[in-house]
Amino acid sequence: xxxxxxxxxxxxxxxxxxxxxxxxxxxxxxxxxxxxxxxxxxxxxxxxxxxxxxxxxxxxxxxxxxxxxxxxxxxxxxxxxxxxxxxxxxxxxxxxxxxxxxxxxxxxxxxxxxxxxxxxxxxxxxxxxxxxxxxxxxxxxxxxxxxxxxxxxxxxxxxxxxxxxxxxxxxxxxxxxxxxxxxxxxxxxxxxxxxxxxxxxxxxxxxxxxxxxxxxxxxxxxxxxxxxxxxxxxxxxxxxxxxxxxxxxxxxxxxxxxxxxxxxxxxxxxxxxxxxxxxxxxxxxxxxxxxxxxxxxxxxxxxxxxxxxxxxxxxxxxxxxxxxxxxxxxxxxxxxxxxxxxx
Amino acid sequence: xxxxxxxxxxxxxxxxxxxxxxxxxxxxxxxxxxxxxxxxxxxxxxxxxxxxxxxxxxxxxxxxxxxxxxxxxxxxxxxxxxxxxxxxxxxxxxxxxxxxxxxxxxxxxxxxxxxxxxxxxxxxxxxxxxxxxxxxxxxxxxxxxxxxxxxxxxxxxxxxxxxxxxxxxxxxxxxxxxxxxxxxxxxxxxxxxxxxxxxxxxxxxxxxxxxxxxxxxxxxxxxxxxxxxxxxxxxxxxxxxxxxxxxxxxxxxxxxxxxxxxxxxxxxxxxxxxxxxxxxxxxxxxxxxxxxxxxxxxxxxxxxxxxxxxxxxxxxxxxxxxxxxxxxxxxxxxxxxxxxxxx
Numbered sequence: 001x002x003x004x005x006x007x008x009x010x011x012x013x014x015x016x017x018x019x020x021x022x023x024x025x026x027x028x029x030x031x032x033x034x035x036x037x038x039x040x041x042x043x044x045x046x047x048x049x050x051x052x053x054x055x056x057x058x059x060x061x062x063x064x065x066x067x068x069x070x071x072x073x074x075x076x077x078x079x080x081x082x083x084x085x086x087x088x089x090x091x092x093x094x095x096x097x098x099x100x101x102x103x104x105x106x107x108x109x110x111x112x113x114x115x116x117x118x119x120x121x122x123x124x125x126x127x128x129x130x131x132x133x134x135x136x137x138x139x140x141x142x143x144x145x146x147x148x149x150x151x152x153x154x155x156x157x158x159x160x161x162x163x164x165x166x167x168x169x170x171x172x173x174x175x176x177x178x179x180x181x182x183x184x185x186x187x188x189x190x191x192x193x194x195x196x197x198x199x200x201x202x203x204x205x206x207x208x209x210x211x212x213x214x215x216x217x218x219x220x221x222x223x224x225x226x227x228x229x230x231x232x233x234x235x236x237x238x239x240x241x242x243x244x245x246x247x248x249x250x251x252x253x254x255x256x257x258x259x260x261x262x263x264x265x266x267x268x269x270x271x272x273x274x275x276x277x278x279x280x281x282x283x284x285x286x287x288x289x290x291x292x293x294x295x296x297x298x299x300x301x302x303x304x305x306x307x308x309x310x311x312x313x314x315x316x317x318x319x320x321x322x323x324x325x326x327x328x329x330x331x332x333x334x335x336x337x338x339x340x341x342x343x
Numbered sequence: 344x345x346x347x348x349x350x351x352x353x354x355x356x357x358x359x360x361x362x363x364x365x366x367x368x369x370x371x372x373x374x375x376x377x378x379x380x381x382x383x384x385x386x387x388x389x390x391x392x393x394x395x396x397x398x399x400x401x402x403x404x405x406x407x408x409x410x411x412x413x414x415x416x417x418x419x420x421x422x423x424x425x426x427x428x429x430x431x432x433x434x435x436x437x438x439x440x441x442x443x444x445x446x447x448x449x450x451x452x453x454x455x456x457x458x459x460x461x462x463x464x465x466x467x468x469x470x471x472x473x474x475x476x477x478x479x480x481x482x483x484x485x486x487x488x489x490x491x492x493x494x495x496x497x498x499x500x501x502x503x504x505x506x507x508x509x510x511x512x513x514x515x516x517x518x519x520x521x522x523x524x525x526x527x528x529x530x531x532x533x534x535x536x537x538x539x540x541x542x543x544x545x546x547x548x549x550x551x552x553x554x555x556x557x558x559x560x561x562x563x564x565x566x567x568x569x570x571x572x573x574x575x576x577x578x579x580x581x582x583x584x585x586x587x588x589x590x591x592x593x594x595x596x597x598x599x600x601x602x603x604x605x606x607x608x609x610x611x612x613x614x615x616x617x618x619x620x621x622x623x624x625x626x627x628x629x630x631x632x633x634x635x636x637x638x639x640x641x642x643x644x645x646x647x648x649x650x651x652x653x654x655x656x657x658x659x660x661x662x663x664x665x666x667x668x669x670x671x672x673x674x675x676x677x678x679x680x681x682x683x684x685x686x
Contacts, residue, residue, distance in 0.1 A: 138596070139596075140596070150530050153530065153537065153538055154538065185585065187493055187496065187580070187581055187584040187585065187588075194496065194581075195496055195497065195581070221588050222584070222585045222586070222587070222588030222589035222590075222591070222592055223588040223589070223591045223592035223595070224592060225589060225592050225593075226592050226593065226595075226596040227592075235585075237530070238530055238537075238538070238582070239581070239582060239585055241530040241565070242528060242530065242565045242578075242582055242585060242586055242589075243565070243585055243586065243589045244565070245530075245564050245565030245566040246565035246566070246568060246585075246586045246589045246590050246593075247565075247589050247590070247592075247593040248565070248566045249565055249566035249567060249568050249569050249570075249590075250568075250569065250589075250590040250593040250594055250597075251593055251597060252566070252569075253481070253483070253569040254593075254594060254597050254598070254629065255597070257625055257628060257629070258601070258625055260625075261618070261621040261622060261624060261625035262618060262621065262622075264621055265621070267618070267620075267621075268618045268621045271614040271615070271616070271618035272614070272618075273614070275604070275605060275610070275611045275614035275615075275618070277610075278604040278605065278607055278608070278610075278611045279604060279605075281604060282600055282601055282603075282604035285600060286597065286600070
């Protein structure tokens with residue numbers, strides 16, 4: 001028998017924790033128990049967690065609960081959290097990769113603290129100069145990976161190359177059937193456009209481009225992000241964060257206005273009867289819960305950050321993402337990709 | 344009688360020129376001739392322009408045509424264009440602000456060439472270190488101004504302060520009834536977030552904030568861009584360009600998918616009968632033609648760039664923008680705002 005995939009979950013992180021976390025876990029178990037190739041380690045208040053588990057009638061076949069006394073709150077800063085953190089569910093959830101043989105850690109708690117604790121415990125890989133936060137992004141062809149989303153506000157060309165190798169590895173681990181195609185985010189698609197850092201990264205990526213590792217598509221502009229021709233979008237953390245949030249804001253603006261239009265009078269309400277199923281499919285395709293989970297790459301172990309405000313379905317998608325990442329052998333993919341850089 | 348607003352238009356710039364340009368002008372005249380406070384100077388092939396004018400039955404009361412022999416093409420680079428440009432419609436349209444007493448110039452031609460020619464002819468204002476490209480952006484409360492959209496890929500704090508003063512002046516000239524509220528685009532709203540440049544700009548803008556000039560709202564994140572609480576969004580040209588294009592791409596992705604959903608079967612097509620007018624209103628609110636026209640600020644005269652691919656309605660909106668800008672006394676507003684910086 002091969003080793004089981006072990007996912008460490010901070011049961012106490014995020015709004016409505018641990019209720020939504022355990023509810024999300026139930027959906028995951030309902031969909032994946034048949035595989036019998038994983039085990040979930042839950043960190044948090046044992047009593048409350050066990051109450052939730054029995055309330056939902058979850059079998060404990062695939063679950064182990066580890067009691068922790070404290071919780072990292074939204075008000076904690078990295079400084080306060082690190083001072084009192086060794087007993088928190090978040091700390092122990094990450095630490096499980098060192099001491100408890102977990103393969104990956106998942107939390108919906110305080111982002112700033114999570115990034116700092118993760119770096120402290122897991123340490124940056126020796127092959128990488130800076131870790132990066134990667135996210136999933138909907139596209140015409142399915143899903144893309146975008147990184148960095150805000151871990152590093154200033155990046156040099158070496159960082160962008162590392163992000164490309166790690167992003168390609170992540171893409172391969174989540175979508176083993178697909179090939180990663182890298183696009184470097186810029187304000188024009190011509191080779192002469194952009195900052196000096198981008199130009200240097202461009203010429204190095206052109207060299208590195210190959211069928212086994214990743215194909216480099218060149219520069220990509222913001223309006224092509226969702227076309228899907230490039231499925232790994234590489235940028236610095238400042239730009240990536242602005243692009244991600246601008247896309248979120250735009251999507252909200254449009255769907256809010258659409259909702260208003262389609263409910264403004266009796267006629268439009270009648271129209272909804274006829275378009276109900278199609279609009280539901282449309283909504284489902286854009287459902288942000290499907291893309292829930294940012295992946296912290298470049299440490300000696302992967303950490304997934306779920307949105308704090310998501311619900312049980314969003315949290316379920318994050319657990320699924322953890323499962324896929326480990327099944328797809330992320331850490332080996334990253335090491336293999338980064339080894340190309342030594343040549 | 345006060346001096347007439349004189350708008351110089353490059354009749355030959357953009358796709359389907361001069362047809363769409365003159366058609367756009369007709370819509371403008373139909374809506375504004377009653378004011379009798381403007382004159383349009385058209386630059387381009389006199390014969391073709393006059394043919395279009397008579398085909399559309401436009402009165403020449405508010406129009407003067409200036410013959411020019413050459414056209415800047417999409418294939419021209421700033422270098423080739425400058426070499427042969429003194430006879431082009433674009434060159435003469437800008438030059439009209441020096442020699443022809445025009446107050447503003449409008450072109451839908453080659454953007455790169457337009458920016459270079461404009462700087463050459465009009466020169467950067469002595470109070471400003473770098474000119475900026477500003478655009479209009481839809482918001483929950485109406486319209487916002489965003490700058491820089493790509494004229495300067497690297498900016499220091501002085502540039503960002505200049506952009507704030509010029510953006511506020513532009514906002515006041517277009518929306519004289521409203522007050523400019525500045526938001527500095529960043530990856531978080533807390534004062535400690537962001538690059539050193541942003542932090543320095545933040546503290547200076549906080550000092551400059553006042554009821555007469557502009558109110559500084561602090562940092563704004565990408566997802567709040569369209570809320571409208573800040574109506575002048577300030578950023579460097581790299582970030583602004585990425586944000587603008589990402590918003591465009593996201594809007595296209597969503598509306599394409601919505602269109603697909605609402606036409607996919609008989610039922611949804613029936614639904615369209617009931618929602619037709621509401622969806623039309625929805626579409627109109629997001630119509631990019633309403634926001635057509637980027638304003639080049641910081642030269643000794645304003646230049647407006649229309650999208651090359653827009654149609655007559657989009658071009659009409661650009662002419663209206665030019666008219667409003669001059670009626671709102673943009674250049675004096677800019678000078679008055681920049682004079683605050685000397686104190």
